[in-house]
Amino acid sequence: MRQQIQEALRLSKADYTEIRLEEKESTRVVFQGKDLENIGSVLDKGGIVRSLIKNKGWGVATFNNLEDLANKVEQAYQCALVASSPEPIELVEVEPVDTTIPANLERDFRDVSLAEKKSLAERYNEVMRGYSERIIDTYAVYSDSLSRVILANSQGTYIETERPSVAVVAAAIARDGDNIQQAYETDAGPFGFEYVLEKDELALKAARQAVDLLSARPVKGGVYPVVLDPLLAGVFIHEAFGHLSESDFVYENPKAQEMMVLGRRFGKDLLHVYDDGSISGLRGTTLYDDEGTPGRRNWLIKDGVLVGRLHSRETAAKMGEQPSGNARAINYRFPPIVRMTNTAIDNGATPFEEMIKDIKLGIYACDAYGGQTQLENFSFSSGYAYMIRDGQIAEMVKDVILAGNLFSTLENIDAIGNDFKWAFTSGGCGKGNQYPLPVGMGAPHIRIQNVTIGGE
Ligand SMILES: [Zn+2]
Incomplete structure (x- = not known):
């Protein structure tokens, strides 16, 4: 891949060209009320080329098929040719970098079964539902994603980054007659599956907050x-x-x-x-x-x-x-x-x-x-x-x-x-x-x- 990217950049006729390719795997589990509302994994893959002709402007091409990058670079160049920036565009100088930044996950969520993720979201959902009879609706979400991004430009930069994210959301709606109150809590970070375990207190807080708000003036x-x-x-x-x-x-x-x-x-x-x-x-x-x-x-x-x-x-x-x-x-x-x-x-x-x-x-x-x-x-x-x-x-x-x-x-x-x-x-x-x-x-x-x- 690296070779194809660098070859495509080398052929570019623009003053500056940049290629960014991304592959993102994500999983999401949603419980609403007593029901499993949504569960699934998605793989999203694509790229973007950005070309700059200083006296004209930027040209951009986005795509999902990562074949034939040289053609995508040409497309972005053609767009830049017809751009009409009111003033010449300069880029401040930045030292080229060649590096890899891997995700450093304690427990990689990609190795955790969908069943385990489901039961985690379900548990937080039940914590809220069980808090009080005045909780009339709940929303509990588990989600994770890992993006692998390659960024390369015509000035010699080549960076491969993995960007992980894991999150839980707990939202509760409480009701007393026509007084309806809601509260939600979230926790998220660039971490592994271990980060979202033992978050009962977070779900409890959302439920408690919603119920407490019923009696707040x-x-x-x-x-x-x-x-x-x-x-x-x-x-x-x-x-x-x-x-x-x-x-x-x-x-x-x-x-x-x-x-x-x-x-x-x-x-x-x-x-x-x-x-x-x-x-x-x-x-x-x-x-x-x-x-x-x-x-x-x-x-x-x-x-x-x-x-x-x-x-x-x-x-x-x-x-x-x-x-x-x-x-x-x-x-x-x-x-x-x-x-x-x-x-x-x-x-x-x-x-x-x-x-x-x-x-x-x-x-x-x-x-x-x-x-x-x-x-x-x-x-x-x-x-x-x-x-x-x-x-x-x-x-x-x-x-x-x-x-x-x-x-x-x-x-x-x-x-x-x-x-x-x-x-x-x-x-x-x-x-x-x-x-x-x-x-x-x-x-x-x-x-x-x-x-x-x-x-x-
Ligand atoms: Zn903002």
């Missing part, structure tokens, strides 16, 4: 000091801030360019934010991105000041900055675009008890349940939340929606916890029509003053 709308748990803080920094750091967006959007000026103050001195694809064992780990650029730690906010952003080779060249290793594609059907890897608020110094002890009336918001962002405005629903009264965690409340302006919210972060945690949630990030891309999110608890909470 809706939160009273207003402006509160809010403490976010690490999961919600991670989602917040990814959604509300991280996407604005993606340079393809910044470059194309004049409003974003105005907002994202390096050196601009975004928060107090205690706020540090980074994106890092080089940490192994996380959902967004990208030792080499889909252009062959090595992942690294990219500081985005340091001491409260905007200091960096995320790049592909093209955006780095356009903006005269360093490549950051953030060109990622969800699969072989798409060219890479600028994406986050593992994005985090760096650990701070404040213990949780310290953070809440001076709050007379506030909210402790946990877990995210969807949200929206539009440039600097965001709104998020927390999965569940509690009131904070006189420095103590008090009763559970529901329907907590945090809304606000990114800049004033970041500025209002006045305490950062010392309990940093990476989230290992399933699902992923969406951009354009590339969804779900596995990403990592991390944060400690954070406290934000003056947050507008929607509610009754």
Whole structure:
């Protein structure tokens, strides 16, 4: 295969050519209510060629049949010939790499029988169903996948990577009269089958949360000091801030360019934010991105000041900055675009008890349940939340929606916890029509003053 790929690249007439081939095996088991809803394995195989003619633009060819790569390279070249980029496209220089990155699985899920995977999902489903008579519906999923990706380009890069993923999802719906509440928990990572064993507690938590929410009162709308748990803080920094750091967006959007000026103050001195694809064992780990650029730690906010952003080779060249290793594609059907890897608020110094002890009336918001962002405005629903009264965690409340302006919210972060945690949630990030891309999110608890909470 290597020989065919290199021969096809050698014949290319473009200024730059890249071939990415992928073979992905995946398995999924879904229980809904008392029924097995879906079970099966899929093998997906294909490739993409991307060609660049500097004064014209990119040409792309995608395919499922991996024969005759030279012809696919020619197709991409023909597309590039008729492209009409408004300005010449340059790629920032990246050292060619020749390497293999195998998956290192303790127990390879490809060697586990479908029956065992089924009984695992069934067990988590039964844990939820057995929790309470008020649980009226459940959804339990086991899934795994392993992608083998070969990336080669005309500059000498040849990288073979195995990307594993294993996940469980447990969702429960509880009912009391016409009061219906739901909760879900997930756990996922680039690991073997061993990772998703013994997750009864996760299923139990989803069921318990849904039932507890039945007796929670809706939160009273207003402006509160809010403490976010690490999961919600991670989602917040990814959604509300991280996407604005993606340079393809910044470059194309004049409003974003105005907002994202390096050196601009975004928060107090205690706020540090980074994106890092080089940490192994996380959902967004990208030792080499889909252009062959090595992942690294990219500081985005340091001491409260905007200091960096995320790049592909093209955006780095356009903006005269360093490549950051953030060109990622969800699969072989798409060219890479600028994406986050593992994005985090760096650990701070404040213990949780310290953070809440001076709050007379506030909210402790946990877990995210969807949200929206539009440039600097965001709104998020927390999965569940509690009131904070006189420095103590008090009763559970529901329907907590945090809304606000990114800049004033970041500025209002006045305490950062010392309990940093990476989230290992399933699902992923969406951009354009590339969804779900596995990403990592991390944060400690954070406290934000003056947050507008929607509610009754
Ligand atoms: Zn996202």
